[in-house]
Amino acid sequence: MYNQVESEAVxxxxxxxxxxxxxxxVRLVLSREREFAGLVDRNPQLELVDFDALATWxxxxxxxxxxxxxxxxxxASHWDAIAFGSKDELLEYLIRSPFSxxxxxxxxxxxxxxxxxxxxxxxxxSLPLREASARVFHGRSKVLDSRxxxxxxxxxxxxxxxxxxxxxxxxxxASFDEAVFIxxxxxxxxxxxxxxxxxxxxxxxxxxxxxxSAKRLRHRNGCRLYVRAxxxxxMELNASTANGLEAVGAWLFGRSELPVYFFGDLDFSGxxxxxxxxxxxxxxxxxxxxxxxxxxxxxxGGGHSPVMASKERQIDPGSTGCDFADDLLLPSMRQHGRFVxxxxxxxxxG
Numbered sequence: 001m002y003n004q005v006e007s008e009a010v011x012x013x014x015x016x017x018x019x020x021x022x023x024x025x026v027r028l029v030l031s032r033e034r035e036f037a038g039l040v041d042r043n044p045q046l047e048l049v050d051f052d053a054l055a056t057w058x059x060x061x062x063x064x065x066x067x068x069x070x071x072x073x074x075x076a077s078h079w080d081a082i083a084f085g086s087k088d089e090l091l092e093y094l095i096r097s098p099f100s101x102x103x104x105x106x107x108x109x110x111x112x113x114x115x116x117x118x119x120x121x122x123x124x125x126s127l128p129l130r131e132a133s134a135r136v137f138h139g140r141s142k143v144l145d146s147r148x149x150x151x152x153x154x155x156x157x158x159x160x161x162x163x164x165x166x167x168x169x170x171x172x173x174a175s176f177d178e179a180v181f182i183x184x185x186x187x188x189x190x191x192x193x194x195x196x197x198x199x200x201x202x203x204x205x206x207x208x209x210x211x212x213s214a215k216r217l218r219h220r221n222g223c224r225l226y227v228r229a230x231x232x233x234x235m236e237l238n239a240s241t242a243n244g245l246e247a248v249g250a251w252l253f254g255r256s257e258l259p260v261y262f263f264g265d266l267d268f269s270g271x272x273x274x275x276x277x278x279x280x281x282x283x284x285x286x287x288x289x290x291x292x293x294x295x296x297x298x299x300x301g302g303g304h305s306p307v308m309a310s311k312e313r314q315i316d317p318g319s320t321g322c323d324f325a326d327d328l329l330l331p332s333m334r335q336h337g338r339f340v341x342x343x344x345x346x347x348x349x350g
Contacts, residue, residue: 183264303338
């Protein structure tokens with residue numbers, strides 16, 4: 001397309017592209033429309049939507065699929081059900097959930113890794129999940145992520161392998177009566193350094209995206225608390241800090257209750273995080289002091305389009321369950337077609 005000099009040739013290629021998109025296999029992605037910009041000027045790209053349909057039409061078989069067939073065939077012939085457990089259930093699982101992470105090794109070696117995992121499960125040794133993965137899969141720590149069913153089939157006991165604990169960074173005031181999860185580190189640091197009356201009694205928690213929505217957050221073995229302190233403050237950590245941590249633990253691990261709020265970017269992803277956070281803290285709401293300031297930016301004509309911040313693929317959650325978000329924040333973003341990053345908060349303070 002870029003080598004064409006005749007407009008008719010470009011138009012013919014555009015027609016072919018759009019016919020291809022009509023199949024539903026791919027999607028034509030263009031940069032934002034500008035005056036006098038033709039198709040070529042808008043950086044056309046094809047985004048793959050339905051690989052399987054396209055591959056079937058082209059009679060294409062991925063290398064990983066070929067390897068998967070070899071693995072299944074090898075296990076069917078060589079897996080010792082007496083020594084290593086049910087073969088039929090394992091094969092049925094692998095057909096449903098291909099083990100492409102091992103496709104770089106021969107089927108024989110992949111089987112030996114699965115046998116080693118079976119032996120580790122049978123031993124009763126309890127380990128962090130990624131350490132167990134590294135032991136049996138050539139030092140690769142993430143192979144067993146989201147493989148609970150495989151572990152069960154190979155004889156792992158409940159809780160034998162566990163995910164690494166979530167690390168929560170907190171800023172604890174002398175006393176607090178609410179918890180505010182903050183999406184971005186810059187805003188967390190700014191709010192911790194300069195506490196206004198609006199959050200003087202707020203426990204500030206750096207949420208780091210979707211970290212706050214993990215259910216193991218509310219279990220002592222699934223979460224570790226880290227206290228934010230400046231260098232000078234670090235020298236003075238004392239009984240007051242210990243009492244503060246005890247109070248945080250009492251709330252987080254279920255012995256007491258606090259109102260919970262979330263403050264993040266004013267965009268659809270931020271609302272997705274709020275919705276996920278509400279699965280762990282049912283009464284969590286959008287934090288009005290922060291979002292109130294960001295929504296005023298939209299109302300005055302500010303903010304940025306999704307395309308300007310590479311956020312055009314964010315998905316509108318529809319609703320979050322929080323009245324403030326559902327009645328004001330989401331409708332405002334839809335109406336104006338713009339977002340505001342959280343770091344704007346406090347800009348008026350200089």
